[in-house]
Amino acid sequence: MASTSAALVRDPPGRRGAGRGSARGSLRRASHGAAILLLGLALALGASAAVAGLVEGVASSTAAAARRSLLQQQPQPAATGPPVGCFDGRTVVAYAGSGGAPDLKEVAAALPYDTGAQLLPLGAGQAVLLDLEAGGPCTAGLTSLPGALLLYDNGTLDRALPRLAALRAVGGSLMLYGKAGLGDRGLKSLQPLQGMSAAKNLLIYNMDALGDLKGLEAISALPGTLILSDNARLRSLKGLDGLTSLGGDLALLSNQALTSVQGLGNLRTIGGQIVAKGNGNLRDLLPLTSLTSLGRITETNNGDNRLELPPALEGRDADGSKATSAAPGGGSSGRGTRAQPDASVVLVYAGKAPDLDDVNTWLQDFMPPMDKDKIDVRPYNTRLVNLYGNGDEVKRLGVVTGSLVVWSNTDLGKGLWPLAGVSAVYGALVVVGAPDGGSVLETLQGLDNVQYAGTVGILSLPRLKDFSGLGSLAALGGDFNVLFCPSLASSRGLGPLSSVYSDLWIQGCDSLKDLEGFKGVRSIGASLHLHQLASLSSLDGLGALESVYGEILIKKCGSLGSTSGLKSLIYVGKSVALLWDSQLSDLSGLSRIKTVPSDVMISGLPALTSLGQLSGLGSVGLNLVISDNAGLKDLSGLGSLTRVGGLLSISNNNGLQSLKGLEGLTSVGGPVNIASNPSLPGDSAEASRLRGLVQGGGSGGGGIGGAQQKK
Structure with missing residues (x-):
């Protein structure tokens, strides 16, 4: 049969609605x-x-x-x-x-x-x-x-x-x-x-x-071509498990729900090329674990610009270069780099090996989850390594070109000392407690030689005390997430980090008293989230922080009285949200902020009596919400504010007696909601003036629900 290559590389025809033309x-x-x-x-x-x-x-x-x-x-x-x-x-x-x-x-x-x-x-x-x-x-x-x-x-x-x-x-x-x-x-x-x-x-x-191709299991060989095109709900290729050889091309065209080619795990040869176009959720071809022959890959407009092949594949990449042979997650011989880690996973465990589906589901249950574009634990890309195995496999882990997941159950013990050979993890470095809460891990010692990680996730470790073991970590390519570690009392032990490339997210650590481990961090590439930290009384550990390129959210930190620890902060790229912090009375850490491109939300701060430390704030790009602050008497401190791009909402401030402080405000892009402030005169001339500032007229409108959460 004539090759279909020339035809398959063209854009696949549309078909829904007007797509047929x-x-x-x-x-x-x-x-x-x-x-x-x-x-x-x-x-x-x-x-x-x-x-x-x-x-x-x-x-x-x-x-x-x-x-x-x-x-x-x-x-x-x-x-x-x-x-x-x-x-x-x-x-x-x-x-x-x-x-x-x-x-x-x-x-x-x-x-x-x-x-x-x-x-x-x-x-x-x-x-x-x-x-x-x-x-x-x-x-x-x-x-x-x-x-x-x-x-x-x-x-x-x-x-x-x-x-x-x-x-x-x-x-x-x-x-x-x-x-x-x-x-x-x-x-x-x-x-x-x-x-x-x-x-x-x-x-x-x-x-x-x-949703799949179950029913075609008896097909073991196709002398010609396999084309799957415009199948809107096709998620995997399960059902083609019996297919071992394909004489022509494998074409995957505009299958928008396709997330995996799982089902082709027994396919050993492809006589033609792989053509993958317009599969918006497809990020890799890792299930092709048996493939030993491949001519070429043509790929565009998929879930990743480059669909990753199994490391062991002997063939050629999309650019024609030879693929490097490596076991999944097998270290420095893999294809991943710092800039583009591969999708392989090394899963370290002790005792009975965990079910991989259970691990994957558990990692997605966290908020923020360990996103699948960072780590996806599957049988075809994961290598299990016993922390206390008889061989020296764990000792050979040096540079992990994909992700390293440490599964902490009771059998894992109190430390990670056998992992002393690991020096870098290009993907995600995750230490996670098992769902049964049986983790007895108290220290991260054993990771002392790790100098780089793409992302760090420290998740659900009920006995972890501090960050000892991460003292060599000098560079971070993504998030630093610490979630639900109730015994974590200090952030000390962390290495000389100067920046966090993406989010710094700490949540559900009720014993955490300080942020000293982050004292060298000058910039956060995405957002700073401090949430449900009941014992945190100071932000002094963030004294070097100058820029947060996403949002700042400080929520339900009941012992925090002041933001003064943010003494170097001069730039916020998105929003500022201070929510339900019962002791917070000092906003001086925000005094150098001149403009906030998105939202400013100050809500649920009963100890706050003044906005005086916000005197430098001149512009809010979207919404300004001031609500549920019982101790606030007026809005003095906002005298430099001239513009609110969206909603202006002042509500449920029981002690608010005056709108003094907003005299300089001359532009409001959205509704003005001034309501349920029982001590504020209802016929306030200033309230009427503010309502008259709305572009296009109109007033009223409700508040917004809360800080934007990570997607």
């Missing part, structure tokens, strides 16, 4: 006319006749008429298979008549433009229609077809497909095509095809209700 609409109208002719033929032959006919140009053929006559006969109870002469080498188009006749020109237009006619012949005299619902001797016990088979789903194919349960082989292509617009009303399962074991090519287009 006016030209596609004219094709539908033309094929609709052909369908009417066929239905008229069926009616003329009688109500009991099977609706089966030939595509244009074959009605005059004597042999074709004889075959049509066979298709129209009633079933014979004694028949063990279709009569001789039912089918020749032409494409059989099988469908359910209750859904209407198939639009073959639409199908033909969806195929690769230069090889479509070879993949699935649908031209004049090349195809025959077969209504499965009409029955007849030609479908009874049908086990093979000499030519190609198109299964056309018009919304009712699920009712009729079981009639092909005996089918084992087709001599040409097997194609499944869903009529545009069916969505989840289409065929949901391929189980009726579970006996199918042989076809030249496999083409699956527009089957929007399919």
Whole structure:
């Protein structure tokens, strides 16, 4: 068969809504006319006749008429298979008549433009229609077809497909095509095809209700091409587990829900290329663990600019360069770099190995979760390493080019000393307590030689006391997340970090009293979140912090009385939110902020009596919310504020007696909500003036729910 490469690299055709285009609409109208002719033929032959006919140009053929006559006969109870002469080498188009006749020109237009006619012949005299619902001797016990088979789903194919349960082989292509617009009303399962074991090519287009390909397990080899295109709900390729060889190309085109090629784990050879285009959630090809032969990869507009191959693959990357051989997560011989870590995972454990699905689910349960674009624990990309194993595998862990996950259960013990050889983790370095709460880990000692990590996650460790063990960590490529470590009393022990590239997020650590471990950090590339830190009384450990390029959220830190520890802070790139901090009375750490591009929210601070330390604030890009601050008497301190780009909300401040401090405000972009301040005069002239500042008029409106959370 001619290679499909030239055709497959073109943009796949759209198909939903207007995506088919006016030209596609004219094709539908033309094929609709052909369908009417066929239905008229069926009616003329009688109500009991099977609706089966030939595509244009074959009605005059004597042999074709004889075959049509066979298709129209009633079933014979004694028949063990279709009569001789039912089918020749032409494409059989099988469908359910209750859904209407198939639009073959639409199908033909969806195929690769230069090889479509070879993949699935649908031209004049090349195809025959077969209504499965009409029955007849030609479908009874049908086990093979000499030519190609198109299964056309018009919304009712699920009712009729079981009639092909005996089918084992087709001599040409097997194609499944869903009529545009069916969505989840289409065929949901391929189980009726579970006996199918042989076809030249496999083409699956527009089957929007399919979540996987279960039912095709008997197919072990395809001499030609495998194309999966525009299948909106297809998440994985489970069902192709029996496929070991593919003679032509593997094409994955615009399957928007596809997150994994899991199901192709036994595929050993691909004779052509891999073409992956427009699969927005597909980030890697790691399940291709058995693949030993690959010519080329053409990829664009997928979930990652570069779909990662299994490290052990002997083949060529998308740019034609040789792939490096390495075991999953096997250290410095892998393909990952600091800039682009690979997707492999080393999972360190003790005692009984954890279930990988349980580990993956547990990591996603945290907020913020260990995002799947950072770490995804799966059988095809994860290597299990016993911390106390008899071999020296754990000692050979030096530079981990993917992620390193330490699973802390009771058996792991109190420290991580066998990991002393690890010097860098290009992906995520995660130490996580098991869901049963049985972790007894007290120290991170053993990680003392780690100088770089892409992301750090310290999660659910009920006995961890401090950060001892991270003293060499000098550079961080992503987040630093510390979540739900109730015994963590100090951040001391952390290395000489000068910046956090993404988020610094600390939450649910009720014993944490200081942030001294971060005393060298001058910038945070995304957001600073301090949440539910009941014992934190000072921000002095953040004294060097100058810039936060995302938002600052300080929430439910009940012992924090002052922000003065932020003495060097001069820039915030997004929002500032101080929420429900019962002792917070001093905002001096924000005194050098001149503008906040997004929101300022000061809510639930009963000890706050003055906004005087915000005297430098001149502009709020979006919303300014001041609410539930019982001790606040007026708004003095906001005298430099001239602009609020969105909502201005002042509400539920029980002690507020005056709006003094907003005299300089001359522009409000959104609604003005001044309400439920019982000590504030209702007919305040200043309130009326503020409402009159709204661009386009209008006032009122509600407040906003809270700080923007990490996605």
